[in-house]
Amino acid sequence: MAERIDGDALRVTRDAGMGSENYPSRVSRHPLRITAREPDFVAKVEELCGENLYACYQCGKCAAGCLFADHMDFLPNQVLRLVQLADEAVLSSRAPWVCASCLACEVRCPKGVDIAKVMEALRLLSLRKGETGLRWGEIPPGVPQIALVGATRKLTP
Amino acid sequence: MSDKAVPSSAKASAAHHNASRVTRHALPYFPGCALKDQARGFEDSARAAMAALGYELAELPRWNCCGTVYSLATDDLMRHLGPVRNLVRVQDLGETRLVTLCAMCYNTLARSSRFVGADPERLERINAFMDDEADYRGGVEVVHLLELLRDEVTFEAIEAKVERPLDGLKVAPYYGCMLLRPREVGIDDPDSPGVLEALLSALGAEPVDFPQKAECCGAYQTVSSPEIARARVGEIVSAARWAGAELIATSCPLCTYNLEHHQVEREERETRHASPVTRHEIPILYFTQLLALALGVSEDKLGFAGLKFDPRPLLSDRELV
Ligand code: SF4
Numbered sequence A: 001m002a003e004r005i006d007g008d009a010l011r012v013t014r015d016a017g018m019g020s021e022n023y024p025s026r027v028s029r030h031p032l033r034i035t036a037r038e039p040d041f042v043a044k045v046e047e048l049c050g051e052n053l054y055a056c057y058q059c060g061k062c063a064a065g066c067l068f069a070d071h072m073d074f075l076p077n078q079v080l081r082l083v084q085l086a087d088e089a090v091l092s093s094r095a096p097w098v099c100a101s102c103l104a105c106e107v108r109c110p111k112g113v114d115i116a117k118v119m120e121a122l123r124l125l126s127l128r129k130g131e132t133g134l135r136w137g138e139i140p141p142g143v144p145q146i147a148l149v150g151a152t153r154k155l156t157p
Numbered sequence B: 001m002s003d004k005a006v007p008s009s010a011k012a013s014a015a016h017h018n019a020s021r022v023t024r025h026a027l028p029y030f031p032g033c034a035l036k037d038q039a040r041g042f043e044d045s046a047r048a049a050m051a052a053l054g055y056e057l058a059e060l061p062r063w064n065c066c067g068t069v070y071s072l073a074t075d076d077l078m079r080h081l082g083p084v085r086n087l088v089r090v091q092d093l094g095e096t097r098l099v100t101l102c103a104m105c106y107n108t109l110a111r112s113s114r115f116v117g118a119d120p121e122r123l124e125r126i127n128a129f130m131d132d133e134a135d136y137r138g139g140v141e142v143v144h145l146l147e148l149l150r151d152e153v154t155f156e157a158i159e160a161k162v163e164r165p166l167d168g169l170k171v172a173p174y175y176g177c178m179l180l181r182p183r184e185v186g187i188d189d190p191d192s193p194g195v196l197e198a199l200l201s202a203l204g205a206e207p208v209d210f211p212q213k214a215e216c217c218g219a220y221q222t223v224s225s226p227e228i229a230r231a232r233v234g235e236i237v238s239a240a241r242w243a244g245a246e247l248i249a250t251s252c253p254l255c256t257y258n259l260e261h262h263q264v265e266r267e268e269r270e271t272r273h274a275s276p277v278t279r280h281e282i283p284i285l286y287f288t289q290l291l292a293l294a295l296g297v298s299e300d301k302l303g304f305a306g307l308k309f310d311p312r313p314l315l316s317d318r319e320l321v
């Protein structure tokens, strides 16, 4: 992290008392507390996804309609917020890996933000550092080619 | 093509009000990998149905995989090469339109076509990559068969050619994502589509409305997080069941796989957890199989053999097979 606001060392913190298990409920979400900023981060994500990230006004419509939000640690709008606040901690969120690029959020965002593109940009930032969202040994037997090609293109470097 | 001649014989005289639009012209058609493998019945039934309507789906020469998912990043031009190579094949034929059946192929090809066509500089870079191909000049339109049936063949003309009305058959039309989103390529309203319902009504079936018809089936997450796909399929199938559906109609081999596979998984899990409920599984059909059935195509061309849940007991109960 290049820069800290007010000298506070806190990064995004998750409240362990509010659903620290893998699948927090829809209502109990982690409060966002941001202090560590990476100034180039927003520009980097914007360049990769081609979206204006500051257009988002946090209405939450994307999260309300996301059918995968139940499996995410941060809701889609929270992911957006973290990126706006330039906190690279968002890169360790589970949300971009759970996103199925279904585009339900994309057609509904009143500000025209394509969140699926933001999710893809975040995945790519991790994938290009060599991380992966798919462990070969855990692929269920019998999945068809169409699923394998889709998953490897989205979830592997 | 041999399958072209069969069902149209009885209908040579049926060159009715729509004759001018029925070109008998071979339509360049992109099958995609799944239709040559687990979704063979999709292709077979579509070809037979189109032949009955006076069209030939002519397989694109030397087509390659579309990539199945559209790249959402700005700097990923490489991922557009696969789709664009297919568009070059269409251009080579002197054609300007490509028909697709698989919703994922449709989406990927249609979006790539728009993406590279929208920016001359992008197009130039793509062409520089493909130095072994003729330059793609842009302008190939990718259409989904449902659009063609609605806008060109028209559902009225289809209704007039129905030989075996699917009377009283309760079918839940399941759209999933890729036919509808994003708006630029969606063939219908992204939240409240109706094209499949209209087709099913034209075939005499009873379309069953259910709120999950445009929701995601879990898509490729079935590989990395199958439990998420299972949860999605559970919601979709039980909603269709509650609405009274006897069959679900799809347009995507991945939706079909998920709806079939996770339906079984769920049933197994529920039985293991001592649920006393015994239920029959809902067969998942491609919409073209219902179309071909209604148009009088013979049973061996409907591709039912590849389906996990055989719809024939239900269909013979209704005297449709
Ligand atoms: S719907 Fe759009 S504006 Fe609203 S929170 Fe989501 S991204 Fe932001």
Ligand code: SF4
Binding pocket: A062, A065, A066, A067, A068, A069, A076, A098, A099, A100, A101, A102, A103, A104, A105, A106, A115, A116, A119
């Ligand atoms: S594209 Fe991703 S974030 Fe948006 S609704 Fe679908 S799963 Fe959720």
